[in-house]
Amino acid sequence: MTQSNGFKVIGTRPVRHDGVDKVTGRALYGADVRLNGQLYGAMLRSPHAHARIVAIDTSEAAAVPGVKAIVTGADLPHVGDQIADIGEGAVNLRHLSANILAGRKALYFGHAIAAVAATSLTAAQQAVNKIKVTWEELPPVLNLRDAMAAGAAPLHPDVFTDELGEKSTTPSNIAEHLRHEKGDIAAGFAEAEVVVEREFVTGTVHQGYIEPHSATVQWNADGQLTVYCSTQGAFGVRREMSEILGVPISHVKVVPTEIGGGFGGKLNVYLEPVCALLSRKAGGRPVKMTMSRADVLAATGPTSASIVRVKLGARRDGTLTAAQAWMAFEAGAFPGSPVGSAAGVILAPYDIPNVVIDGFDVLCNKPKANAYRAPGGTNAAYAAESMIDELARALKMGPIEIRLKNAAREGTRRADGPVFPRIGFVETLEALLHHPHFQSRLERATGSRRRGRGIAAGFWFNWGGTSSASAQVNPDGTVALSEGSTDIGGTRTSIAMQLAESIGIPVNLVKPQVVDTDSVGYNDATGGSRTTFATGMVAYELGQKLREELIAHAARQFEVEAAAVRFEDGAFRTDGKPPLSYFDVCGALRDTGGEIVASVSMRTKGEGPAFGAHLVDVEVDIETGKVKILRYTAAQDVGRAIYPPFVEGQIQGGVAQGVGWALNEEYLYDKAGHMLNAGFLDYRMPTALDLPMIEALIVEVPNPRHPYGVRGVGEVPIVPPAGAVANAIFDALGVRMTELPMSPARNIAALAAAGVAA
Amino acid sequence: MSTLAVTTTLNGETVTFLCEPHETLLTALRDRLMLTGTKEGCSNGNCGACNVILDGTLVNSCLVLAAEVDGHQITTIEGIAGPNGLHPLQTSFLENAALQCGICTPGFIVASKALLDKNPQPTEREVRHWLAGNLCRCTGYDKIVRAVLEAASAGATKE
Numbered sequence: 001m002t003q004s005n006g007f008k009v010i011g012t013r014p015v016r017h018d019g020v021d022k023v024t025g026r027a028l029y030g031a032d033v034r035l036n037g038q039l040y041g042a043m044l045r046s047p048h049a050h051a052r053i054v055a056i057d058t059s060e061a062a063a064v065p066g067v068k069a070i071v072t073g074a075d076l077p078h079v080g081d082q083i084a085d086i087g088e089g090a091v092n093l094r095h096l097s098a099n100i101l102a103g104r105k106a107l108y109f110g111h112a113i114a115a116v117a118a119t120s121l122t123a124a125q126q127a128v129n130k131i132k133v134t135w136e137e138l139p140p141v142l143n144l145r146d147a148m149a150a151g152a153a154p155l156h157p158d159v160f161t162d163e164l165g166e167k168s169t170t171p172s173n174i175a176e177h178l179r180h181e182k183g184d185i186a187a188g189f190a191e192a193e194v195v196v197e198r199e200f201v202t203g204t205v206h207q208g209y210i211e212p213h214s215a216t217v218q219w220n221a222d223g224q225l226t227v228y229c230s231t232q233g234a235f236g237v238r239r240e241m242s243e244i245l246g247v248p249i250s251h252v253k254v255v256p257t258e259i260g261g262g263f264g265g266k267l268n269v270y271l272e273p274v275c276a277l278l279s280r281k282a283g284g285r286p287v288k289m290t291m292s293r294a295d296v297l298a299a300t301g302p303t304s305a306s307i308v309r310v311k312l313g314a315r316r317d318g319t320l321t322a323a324q325a326w327m328a329f330e331a332g333a334f335p336g337s338p339v340g341s342a343a344g345v346i347l348a349p350y351d352i353p354n355v356v357i358d359g360f361d362v363l364c365n366k367p368k369a370n371a372y373r374a375p376g377g378t379n380a381a382y383a384a385e386s387m388i389d390e391l392a393r394a395l396k397m398g399p400i401e402i403r404l405k406n407a408a409r410e411g412t413r414r415a416d417g418p419v420f421p422r423i424g425f426v427e428t429l430e431a432l433l434h435h436p437h438f439q440s441r442l443e444r445a446t447g448s449r450r451r452g453r454g455i456a457a458g459f460w461f462n463w464g465g466t467s468s469a470s471a472q473v474n475p476d477g478t479v480a481l482s483e484g485s486t487d488i489g490g491t492r493t494s495i496a497m498q499l500a501e502s503i504g505i506p507v508n509l510v511k512p513q514v515v516d517t518d519s520v521g522y523n524d525a526t527g528g529s530r531t532t533f534a535t536g537m538v539a540y541e542l543g544q545k546l547r548e549e550l551i552a553h554a555a556r557q558f559e560v561e562a563a564a565v566r567f568e569d570g571a572f573r574t575d576g577k578p579p580l581s582y583f584d585v586c587g588a589l590r591d592t593g594g595e596i597v598a599s600v601s602m603r604t605k606g607e608g609p610a611f612g613a614h615l616v617d618v619e620v621d622i623e624t625g626k627v628k629i630l631r632y633t634a635a636q637d638v639g640r641a642i643y644p645p646f647v648e649g650q651i652q653g654g655v656a657q658g659v660g661w662a663l664n665e666e667y668l669y670d671k672a673g674h675m676l677n678a679g680f681l682d683y684r685m686p687t688a689l690d691l692p693m694i695e696a697l698i699v700e701v702p703n704p705r706h707p708y709g710v711r712g713v714g715e716v717p718i719v720p721p722a723g724a725v726a727n728a729i730f731d732a733l734g735v736r737m738t739e740l741p742m743s744p745a746r747n748i749a750a751l752a753a754a755g756v757a758a
Numbered sequence: 759m760s761t762l763a764v765t766t767t768l769n770g771e772t773v774t775f776l777c778e779p780h781e782t783l784l785t786a787l788r789d790r791l792m793l794t795g796t797k798e799g800c801s802n803g804n805c806g807a808c809n810v811i812l813d814g815t816l817v818n819s820c821l822v823l824a825a826e827v828d829g830h831q832i833t834t835i836e837g838i839a840g841p842n843g844l845h846p847l848q849t850s851f852l853e854n855a856a857l858q859c860g861i862c863t864p865g866f867i868v869a870s871k872a873l874l875d876k877n878p879q880p881t882e883r884e885v886r887h888w889l890a891g892n893l894c895r896c897t898g899y900d901k902i903v904r905a906v907l908e909a910a911s912a913g914a915t916k917e
Contacts, residue, residue, distance in 0.1 A: 258860065694898050
């Protein structure tokens with residue numbers, strides 16, 4: 001039956017294809033892999049934030065019964081400088097290699113130093129404890145201000161500032177300074193009648209996926225490497241393994257397991273090359289290694305702490321005339337923070353004629369920063385949206401009014417260059433404006449509890465990239481779909497739905513599976529909100545091919561030209577003959593020309609930029625500083641919602657992560673650089689008790705460059721929450737919170753500084 | 759250290775397994791009994807991914823020693839569905855799209871069953887309070903809470 005959106009499958013709510021396996025415990029994730037004869041790996045990690053490795057003595061460890069192999073950084077082949085783009089950002093393979101196992105220096109607390117494979121995990125851990133490292137401790141650099149200070153000791157002797165495209169000649173912790181410019185910034189501020197400016201600071205946070213990293217690798221005597229792991233991109237793992245280990249890409253097969261969350265943190269390899277080296281040393285026995293939660297927090301993920309300054313100028317009528325942003329992001333131990341995407345995001349929602357954006361990528365003795373859902377977007381929007389709020393208040397304008405007045409539209413040029421195609425920011429703001437939540441009055445609480453309402457917007461580029469898939473029609477009419485996109489939140493189903501729509505069959509006839517790297521064409525990683533967009537585009541093309549072939553088969557059964565056959569409502573029809581059912585045609589393929597198999601690979605173009613606008617009501621207890629989220633509504637232009645409950649789920653999940661970032665989450669270090677809260681008790685992510693229901697308001701301004709109008713969903717919703725919550729706290733207290741997280745202690749301090757007494 | 763033999767009732771069947779004295783129930787379930795539906799998220803009782811029901815009480819299996827379950831009854835995620843198909847909670851999780859990556863799902867379903875066994879008609883607040891020991895990073899909890907409330911209103915009481 002065709003629905004109101006004009007589609008038969010898109011927009012419906014089928015049960016996901018992998019659902020039963022995931023509610024019964026049958027689905028196999030990274031740590032659920034078990035190979036015959038496997039060994040267990042354990043890792044020695046640095047107890048120091050910055051220290052030279054003078055010597056490593058593994059003799060006592062090797063004597064532990066059951067130990068089969070020990071590796072250190074010296075076992076990794078030398079990798080030269082090579083930049084690889086593996087999804088949500090480029091990475092230098094030499095730095096990636098040094099992050100896998102430290103070379104001459106440990107660069108952060110938790111840096112991998114050496115690993116053991118043994119017949120039991122207990123033996124492997126005992127052996128790790130017997131590895132003796134002679135350290136020469138070095139002073140760590142633990143924050144942006146220290147790292148950027150003149151005369152700061154550089155982490156690396158061979159990192160030179162890339163200063164607006166020119167390499168400097170002295171080593172520095174500033175790996176890069178980038179700038180975007182548009183118009184004449186001085187003239188823009190001269191034209192302004194109101195100017196606001198402020199600096200914001202955000203802490204280091206982790207993606208917080210519940211599944212720790214796990215890898216099982218076998219390096220066979222014939223040179224073939226098989227990698228079982230939980231990853232956002234099996235082909236990226238294949239490439240990194242090939243480059244880091246110096247083996248041909250054809251020698252590496254990556255078998256992706258189910259993945260228990262990633263959010264950008266499972267794009268790069270960590271354990272896989274180490275397991276491979278151990279396997280080779282152990283005579284080709286498979287080696288499995290799984291991180292503890294403490295390892296995950298101390299040594300993977302995190303996304304950057306940052307300092308962001310924003311200055312806005314506007315005329316009295318609210319028209320923005322100029323904007324300037326300065327931002328520094330912690331890269332951690334190796335270059336490559338998401339400052340580049342942050343610089344692209346920070347002012348993108350607004351049409352501003354005169355803009356300068358400066359970004360700095362800064363090294364420090366913390367784990368290498370990784371992508372985290374809309375990398376850099378939350379840091380950037382927290383500052384920018386706080387300042388839009390401040391400007392609106394200075395001009396006595398409504399928060400939606402000022403955003404609508406300056407909203408980017410089709411044809412607006414971003415400061416980083418691109419001109420927007422058809423976008424739906426205005427529609428998103430209008431949807432929020434007319435929503436009952438915005439139209440409602442917030443009841444002001446009394447006593448020590450103060451209530452406030454805040455709004456913030458957010459933008460994400462979205463991404464296309466390369467996807468491939470293949471499909472075959474079975475005699476019973478089912479279509480087996482082999483894809484290479486990691487299914488991290490239901491994309492088997494959102495892609496199967498697009499294939500079903502394209503062919504013209506019910507979605508339950510599609511049997512999607514995610515296969516290994518030898519069994520499907522290349523796919524970029526699941527990241528950048530690309531999978532439902534790009535792999536969906538591939539599924540559409542695949543469906544068209546299958547449909548055309550099915551029609552040709554039906555035509556042969558009818559004994560007419562293919563052009564005389566229509567496929568409608570599950571039946572093939574031609575004038576003057578009784579219709580053939582879809583199942584009759586599928587059952588007769590062998591007799592009407594042979595089996596139907598098709599493959600499609602596309603380097604997709606036409607990704608649809610997307611915007612969200614969030615509205616939140618908070619209650620702040622000014623005695624304890626605790627902030628409670630009372631009500632949350634998140635509007636977002638998704639282009640087209642293929643599977644609306646998953647779209648809502650992406651929005652709700654992004655909001656929850658953003659709220660955690662806003663209110664609680666932060667890495668804590670002591671002065672020596674030891675991480676103090678490497679566990680879920682003290683790295684406090686939101687629980688069910690911390691959040692209300694989150695209303696996702698789906699706005700559909702179809703992306704004209706996708707066959708079904710898809711833009712991509714996952715990243716936008718984490719961009720606005722910190723700004724929205726900060727603006728709500730200002731509304732409640734009249735205090736502008738300039739540091740994340742806005743934890744009880746920080747809120748109490750800010751209230752005291754502002755003279756607000758409980 | 760000597761290896762111990764432990765006999766327990768697991769998902770209604772009597773099983774005997776060997777374990778080391780320091781081994782957790784989580785490790786025994788996953789590595790000795792090959793029941794990998796019970797997940798490890800933190801191994802220190804903070805995430806609930808390893809929830810199982812021990813003699814009717816919800817526990818984190820990472821905080822129970824395997825040797826302690828001798829003579830006791832354990833229900834894991836593999837024992838939630840009955841011979842006639844999925845448990846109403848499992849169906850409700852699917853119909854409400856209450857999972858994304860799915861790694862926390864077994865823990866949430868086991869925890870929710872323990873809740874409904876004690877309190878067949880919980881309020882939203884009671885569901886949120888009970889499930890505060892289970893971390894989910896994907897969903898924002900909205901659809902999980904709805905799934906549990908819907909299963910409760912459909913009468914998903916003790917099997």
